[in-house]
Amino acid sequence: MQPYGLGFRYPHYQYIKEHLPDVGWFEFITENLMEPGGRPREVLDSIHRDYPVVLHGVSLSIGSTDPLNQTYLSRLKDLVDEVEPEWISDHLCWATVNAHNSHGLLPMPLTKTVVDHLVDRIQQVQDYLKRPLTFENLSNYLEFADSDMDEADFINEIMQRSGASLLLDINNVYVSSMNLKRDPVEFLDKMQASHIRQIHLAGHEDCGSYLFDTHGAPVCHEVWDLFRVACQKLGSIPFMIERDDNVPEFDELMVELNQARAIHDEAINEQKTQTDGLRSVSVGAV
Numbered sequence: 001m002q003p004y005g006l007g008f009r010y011p012h013y014q015y016i017k018e019h020l021p022d023v024g025w026f027e028f029i030t031e032n033l034m035e036p037g038g039r040p041r042e043v044l045d046s047i048h049r050d051y052p053v054v055l056h057g058v059s060l061s062i063g064s065t066d067p068l069n070q071t072y073l074s075r076l077k078d079l080v081d082e083v084e085p086e087w088i089s090d091h092l093c094w095a096t097v098n099a100h101n102s103h104g105l106l107p108m109p110l111t112k113t114v115v116d117h118l119v120d121r122i123q124q125v126q127d128y129l130k131r132p133l134t135f136e137n138l139s140n141y142l143e144f145a146d147s148d149m150d151e152a153d154f155i156n157e158i159m160q161r162s163g164a165s166l167l168l169d170i171n172n173v174y175v176s177s178m179n180l181k182r183d184p185v186e187f188l189d190k191m192q193a194s195h196i197r198q199i200h201l202a203g204h205e206d207c208g209s210y211l212f213d214t215h216g217a218p219v220c221h222e223v224w225d226l227f228r229v230a231c232q233k234l235g236s237i238p239f240m241i242e243r244d245d246n247v248p249e250f251d252e253l254m255v256e257l258n259q260a261r262a263i264h265d266e267a268i269n270e271q272k273t274q275t276d277g278l279r280s281v282s283v284g285a286v
């Protein structure tokens with residue numbers, strides 16, 4: 001599977017089927033596919049005949065203190081057993097409380113107690129689905145006074161203990177870092193490459209006193225720079241462009257995807273040249 005992917009959006013369906021563009025894989029939104037049969041599942045099956053697919057959900061609410069939603073999990077299991085996606089992701093967040101769904105991706109305090117809670121619930125879901133899960137880092141706007149871990153340590157410990165992996169959203173890293181006045185490169189430095197399954201690249205809106213994660217704009221140059229740093233540090237990890245609002249023509253997304261490919265390939269080649277150089281120096285020393 002080639003590392004370069006795109007978030008599938010329905011307006012692009014006909015174009016994709018007619019042109020079979022050079023895209024390594026497509027990410028589908030899980031909740032659009034939970035009902036068996038129907039047009040969304042037909043479209044998924046049709047794309048899946050030509051491309052690998054991955055599923056990306058927003059409703060697992062893994063951080064909630066509500067019991068896990070068995071109806072949702074049962075439908076998810078039927079879906080993944082039928083589709084056999086390359087991997088399944090959701091978000092490191094909570095959305096429900098007392099069975100009320102906020103439809104938000106809400107943050108949690110960064111503490112050992114929350115790590116324990118998340119690891120326990122992730123393992124329950126993985127055991128039920130009989131496959132590992134991938135979780136995305138959030139865009140943050142505020143910090144909890146109760147937090148006593150930094151976000152990179154929090155995520156690394158969850159992945160280490162649960163066996164899940166990280167969907168590293170580089171735009172979310174940038175948005176959080178600017179909003180909370182921290183160094184995004186330091187955050188990337190602390191992330192363990194072996195835990196990362198996928199990368200998201202997206203756009204945001206500058207609201208003056210804060211950045212707002214909208215997925216409604218092209219990737220900005222600061223996020224491209226961070227993506228380059230991520231590729232240099234972490235190596236080759238599947239990456240994709242994520243656009244939910246102001247969805248452009250397919251060609252426009254391909255321009256962004258090709259920009260990502262160029263940055264990725266250059267960083268990986270630089271890394272390889274450095275490794276080869278080190279190897280020849282050590283052989284010479286022997």
Ligand SMILES: [Fe+2]
Pocket residue numbers: 136169200202242
């Ligand atoms: Fe994302």
